[in-house]
Amino acid sequence: MTAPVLEARDVVRHFGGNRAVDGMSLTLGAGEIVGLIGPNGAGKTTLFNLIAGSLKPDSGEILLGATPLHRLPATARIGAGLGRTFQIPRPFAGMTVLENVLAAVQGQSGETVAMNFLRPGRVRAEERRATARALELIEFVTLSHLAHEPARVLSGGQRKLLELARAMIAEPSVLLLDEPAAGVNPALLEVIIERILEINRRGVTVLLIEHNMDMIARLCGRIVVMAAGRELAAGTPAQILANREVIEAYLGEVGA
Numbered sequence: 001m002t003a004p005v006l007e008a009r010d011v012v013r014h015f016g017g018n019r020a021v022d023g024m025s026l027t028l029g030a031g032e033i034v035g036l037i038g039p040n041g042a043g044k045t046t047l048f049n050l051i052a053g054s055l056k057p058d059s060g061e062i063l064l065g066a067t068p069l070h071r072l073p074a075t076a077r078i079g080a081g082l083g084r085t086f087q088i089p090r091p092f093a094g095m096t097v098l099e100n101v102l103a104a105v106q107g108q109s110g111e112t113v114a115m116n117f118l119r120p121g122r123v124r125a126e127e128r129r130a131t132a133r134a135l136e137l138i139e140f141v142t143l144s145h146l147a148h149e150p151a152r153v154l155s156g157g158q159r160k161l162l163e164l165a166r167a168m169i170a171e172p173s174v175l176l177l178d179e180p181a182a183g184v185n186p187a188l189l190e191v192i193i194e195r196i197l198e199i200n201r202r203g204v205t206v207l208l209i210e211h212n213m214d215m216i217a218r219l220c221g222r223i224v225v226m227a228a229g230r231e232l233a234a235g236t237p238a239q240i241l242a243n244r245e246v247i248e249a250y251l252g253e254v255g256a
């Protein structure tokens with residue numbers, strides 16, 4: 001593995017008596033696309049929330065490079081280079097696609113009233129730069145024709161693409177993608193797979209939760225399987241698909 005860019009060390013989080021994440025460790029090497037799979041309720045999204053900062057761990061450490069993320073609030077984690085998308089995208093329905101991407105811009109000096117008053121020229125220049133970058137990303141995710149349409153007109157797959165653009169505007173070094181294929185039609189699924197590969201070619205390390213095994217096998221060099229809050233297995237797609245314990249974990253779910 002290349003130098004680690006993201007590490008979770010022995011992370012625990014429980015909800016009442018339910019240990020949703022129960023001593024999970026995970027390391028992502030620079031430039032990897034790693035798949036995180038496991039039956040429903042295994043703790044995958046909870047682990048994402050712990051890494052991204054929307055939940056606090058009961059114990060354990062999360063590092064982005066040398067930065068201890070578990071001490072930072074979620075917004076500061078974005079500034080430190082961590083991006084994420086959600087299982088169910090919730091864009092601002094009445095705002096345009098462009099406005100939705102711009103709303104994800106962090107730390108623009110235009111955000112402070114004082115800066116607007118003191119340096120209006122600089123604020124305008126930053127706004128122009130941000131708009132140009134947002135339009136570039138909207139083109140990157142193939143939504144240029146919808147840039148000035150309200151987000152409410154987007155299909156499920158187009159919402160996933162908008163999420164990708166929103167996550168990319170902060171120029172993350174590590175991107176967490178929560179079920180980017182869920183509810184997406186086959187034609188857009190190809191676009192999403194291809195865009196994730198291109199994001200990765202541009203140097204972004206990716207951790208991907210997905211139930212679509214075909215997509216996982218096409219994107220990921222390595223798969224980590226979670227069950228009952230812990231790592232059950234890890235390996236290449238071929239190793240994981242042939243692993244009895246993994247098959248039983250999924251069959252157990254079907255039988256439950």
Ligand SMILES: Nc1ncnc2c1ncn2[C@@H]1O[C@H](COP(=O)(O)OP(=O)(O)OP(=O)(O)O)[C@@H](O)[C@H]1O
Pocket residue numbers: 015018020038039040041042043044045046047
């Ligand atoms: N906010 C919460 N409050 C209470 N329990 C929760 C909360 N979030 C998750 N859980 C519980 O933690 C466990 C792990 O859930 P989680 O959503 O992380 O699983 P998952 O692997 O992402 O599942 P799926 O594939 O269905 O999305 C489940 O038992 C779930 O009910």
